[in-house]
Amino acid sequence: xxVNFPPRFRGRLHDPRTATVVGRLLGPAILVCFLTGVxxxxxxxxxxxxxxxxxxxxxxxxxxxxxxxxxxGIAAIPLLLVKMWTVYPRLFVRPPVRSVLHALERASIAxxxxxxxxxxxxxxxNTVQWYPWPFSxxxxxxxxxxxIIGSLLLHLAVKAPVIAAHWRRRAAVDPGGDGxxxxxxxxAGLDGDRTDADRMDRRSxxxxxxxxxxxxxxxxxxxxxxxxxxxxxxAPRDPDxxxxxxxxxxxxxxxxxxxxxxxxxxLRVDGPEPYELxxxxxxxxxxxxxxxxxxxxxxxxKSAHWExxxxxxxxxxxxxxxxxxxxxxxxxxxxxxxxxxxxRAYTRDGLTLLALRLNGAxxxxxxxxxxxxxAPNRPGALQTKWVTRLEVLA
Numbered sequence: 190x191x192v193n194f195p196p197r198f199r200g201r202l203h204d205p206r207t208a209t210v211v212g213r214l215l216g217p218a219i220l221v222c223f224l225t226g227v228x229x230x231x232x233x234x235x236x237x238x239x240x241x242x243x244x245x246x247x248x249x250x251x252x253x254x255x256x257x258x259x260x261x262g263i264a265a266i267p268l269l270l271v272k273m274w275t276v277y278p279r280l281f282v283r284p285p286v287r288s289v290l291h292a293l294e295r296a297s298i299a300x301x302x303x304x305x306x307x308x309x310x311x312x313x314x315n316t317v318q319w320y321p322w323p324f325s326x327x328x329x330x331x332x333x334x335x336x337i338i339g340s341l342l343l344h345l346a347v348k349a350p351v352i353a354a355h356w357r358r359r360a361a362v363d364p365g366g367d368g369x370x371x372x373x374x375x376x377a378g379l380d381g382d383r384t385d386a387d388r389m390d391r392r393s394x395x396x397x398x399x400x401x402x403x404x405x406x407x408x409x410x411x412x413x414x415x416x417x418x419x420x421x422x423x424a425p426r427d428p429d430x431x432x433x434x435x436x437x438x439x440x441x442x443x444x445x446x447x448x449x450x451x452x453x454x455x456l457r458v459d460g461p462e463p464y465e466l467x468x469x470x471x472x473x474x475x476x477x478x479x480x481x482x483x484x485x486x487x488x489x490x491k492s493a494h495w496e497x498x499x500x501x502x503x504x505x506x507x508x509x510x511x512x513x514x515x516x517x518x519x520x521x522x523x524x525x526x527x528x529x530x531x532x533r534a535y536t537r538d539g540l541t542l543l544a545l546r547l548n549g550a551x552x553x554x555x556x557x558x559x560x561x562x563x564a565p566n567r568p569g570a571l572q573t574k575w576v577t578r579l580e581v582l583a
Contacts, residue, residue, distance in 0.1 A: 201387045201390055202387075202391060203275055203278050204387075205351055205354070206355045207394065208272065208355075209355040211272045211275060211395075211398070212272060212352070214402075215268040215269060218261045218262075218264050218265040219261075219265060219305075219341070221261040222258055222261040222265060223334055223337070223338055225254040225258035225261070228251075228254050229254065229255055230327075230331055232251060233570065235532060239532075240514070240533075241532060241534060242534060243532045243534045244534070245534055245535055245540070245541075245565045245566050246565065247565075247566065248482070248565035248566055249484075249566070251567060251568055252413065252484040252490040255485075255568070256410070256414060259312075259316060259409075259487070259488030260413070262312045264405060265309060266309055266313070267398060267405065269305060269309065297340050297344060297347075298340075298344060300336065300340045301337065301341055301344055304337045305337050307333060308330065311326060311329070311330055311333075312330065315486070316487045316488050317425040317487075318438070405423070407420050408420060408423040408424070409421060409423050410424070411424050412427070412490070413484070415428075424488075424489070425487065425488075426487065426488075432553040432555050433547045434491075435483065435491055435493055435556065436491070437555045438487075438569070439524050439574075441521075441574075444520075444522065444523055444575065445521060446520050446521055446522070446554075450520050450575075451559065455467060456560060456576070456577065456578070457577065457579070458503055458507045459579065459580045459581055460504065460507030460508050460509050461507060463507060464506065464507065468560075471498060474498045475498070475502065476498065476545075477497065477498070477499050477539070477542060478496045479496075479563070480493070480495075481540060481565055483569050483572055485570065486570060490569075494547070495546070495547060496549075497543050497545040497546065497560065498543050499539060499541065500536050500541045500542065500543060501536060501538070503579065504536060504579075504581070511537065512533050513533060513536060514532060514583050515530065515531040515536055515579050515580065515581060516528060516531075516580040516582055517529045517531055517578075518578040519577065520575040521575055526571065529571045531562070531571075535565075535567065538564065540564065541562070541563070541564040541565070542564075543561070543562065544557075544560065545560055556574065557573075557576070558575070559575075560576045561576055562574075562576060
């Protein structure tokens, strides 16, 4: 019977030097994506030690960080694919496992590759609000981020000698001769820069990679980077499209709200001195006008002019002049975030409004008529629409 030998890979770019150079680009993209993701998660679900200390400044902080999160995640896709291409011959090494330590190393790389691919895939589908899986996107996305960082740090520690040997332009022979297996390490192959042809091929590869990263960034980043909005051909959301010049993620019909709900609307404020207000009474209170961005986790953002009553004024009327943590209850019956919480840092901020008007006009039903929350440096998912009750938590 014929003997099947593993294939031989003669491509000059399946080498540690190329993998190291691509890894130096992929690493910062993953780091930016991770750090901005942690910031977003803590703004949405603040831990106990952050209670009362969430930052409300800069007012566009979440717009910038979440924009960077989505941009860096999309830019990481071509970087990740090229990184995997440079090292995929290591899948065919024989024997596949040489020792217990080698088996653990390959298992950690498998976890790193699988988690990274799934994380990027899920994040990309989230930008278009398509969730074909039965589990919670946010919880799984958050957990996978920590799996990636942990397995990446382990992989970098194991491959540190190979990475160091091929970090500079001209590298010596690969110490150990087995390169790397995953998207965070050094690479695979036998040696580094051997000829001028190698370096020319590598430059061509990196030029094409830079062009692809630049292209996907230019055609998608415009949903959060205003100067690029005319180039955002592949951005899933146009920030200028929607009622009153602002996009809508969930319409009032999709939220299960009826016209009768809006006609019978009252605002209930629970506190030491609870009270109720009709819409006319709310409009009779001092109105304040602010310019604040609304930024969603999908990556789009847009600044707008909002007008309404300050939350701190509503709480002062309820006997809480210093502000207080709030539970905000919406009329919506379907979809997430019908009940949200607001930290004391927001409730005592003069820019936090129960908004009644948007861009000079009464709120459209899809934008939260008759009243919605708008606050600085706050995720769009927490800018609750169709607010009907404010409950003091402490």
